[in-house]
Amino acid sequence: MSLQIKNLSKTINQQPTLDQLSFEVQPGQIVGVIGRNGVGKTTLFRTINGQYLRTGGQVLVDGHEVADDPSVRPQLSFVDPQANFFKTMTAQQVAWYYQAAYPQFDQAKFDQLLGRYHLKADQKLRHFSKGMFGLFTIILSVATQATYLFLDEPLDGLDVIVRKNVLNILIDEVATGQRAILIASHNLGELEGIIDRALMLKQGHVIHDYQLETMRTKARKLQLVYRDKQIPALLKTNGHIVSVSGRVIVVVFEDFTPELQSQLAATKPVFQETLPLSLTDLFMANLTDEHDYELLS
Structure with a gap:
């Protein structure tokens, strides 16, 4: 049925x-x-x-x-x-x-x-x-x-x-x-x-x-810190940016593969941490637009 x-x-x-x-x-x-x-x-x-x-x-x-x-x-x-x-x-x-x-x-x-x-x-x-x-x-x-x-x-x-x-x-x-x-x-x-x-x-x-x-086995939510405030293109093309605060970026990757991890390492973040991934994160990653970013910040 x-x-x-x-x-x-x-x-x-x-x-x-x-x-x-x-x-x-x-x-x-x-x-x-x-x-x-x-x-x-x-x-x-x-x-x-x-x-x-x-x-x-x-x-x-x-x-x-x-x-x-x-x-x-x-x-x-x-x-x-x-x-x-x-x-x-x-x-x-x-x-x-x-x-x-x-x-x-x-x-x-x-x-x-x-x-x-x-x-x-x-x-x-x-x-x-x-x-x-x-x-x-x-x-x-x-x-x-x-x-x-x-x-x-x-x-x-x-x-x-x-x-x-x-x-x-x-x-x-x-x-x-x-x-x-x-x-x-x-x-x-x-x-x-x-x-x-x-x-x-x-x-x-x-x-x-x-x-x-x-989703829980394939996706990752990462907090990344870079030396400057430039957001690497890889984060935009392969992930969903949840929030940006100064040099701190929180991004969700729905298909986090070893190859993607190697590419991410090449962007040289000064700090990287895996955070718990929730349904709210997926909601924000997919349904937040630029206007919302302005309100959140």
Whole structure:
């Protein structure tokens, strides 16, 4: 079983938010979808799940086009955190609505998770705090029993204890190898601890599809110091400069080979140190522009 997104496009207000975007997800994965504000992460989730009509492309589950085969539609679940039309309903009333859309909806799991986190089934969602509502959307998503869950900023507004428990729920759901979870989040530090892959979006495209385990073995983050303030061309052509402070340069090399190390030695840095590499570093390396450098400095 697989979810295939092929050349997905979506134009909003005559602007291409998604532009022939493609990727594939298998059950058993937790995939982080990352990018700068306004890059189209929520639009991507809404378009895949049919809340927005596509401008072009395909969404395939096991080779079946979702738009043409209603039987595969319940394999996708996206509880939009901005779905205000639910706010006048109770938690149980929303569950009944989802039972109609998802034949495999697990009422027992829904009730059990509500009880664990002290959420009342007869309470209207408009009386939930932001954190309570965010937790409810995760519980509802899990209870659908859909193969592919789409979560948009699922940790936003949750306290540190509830966040930890929620992450454990998500890991448990994927551990069986029967489900996949796609998470759009700005909290890269917490994402890094649970995701297997990171899809990086820029200008409507997936510009990088990082397998984090492979990335950690191949990539390096170095702090380099040179005698003058000139940045060697090698750093610009083979790496991503994260920061520059006087003569100190922090650079990320995504494919750090012995040959590259020899070339780097030839630039004669007076100091070189390997630093821990994080998902935030990859974010900054790929998505920071010259204007941002001016602000950071």
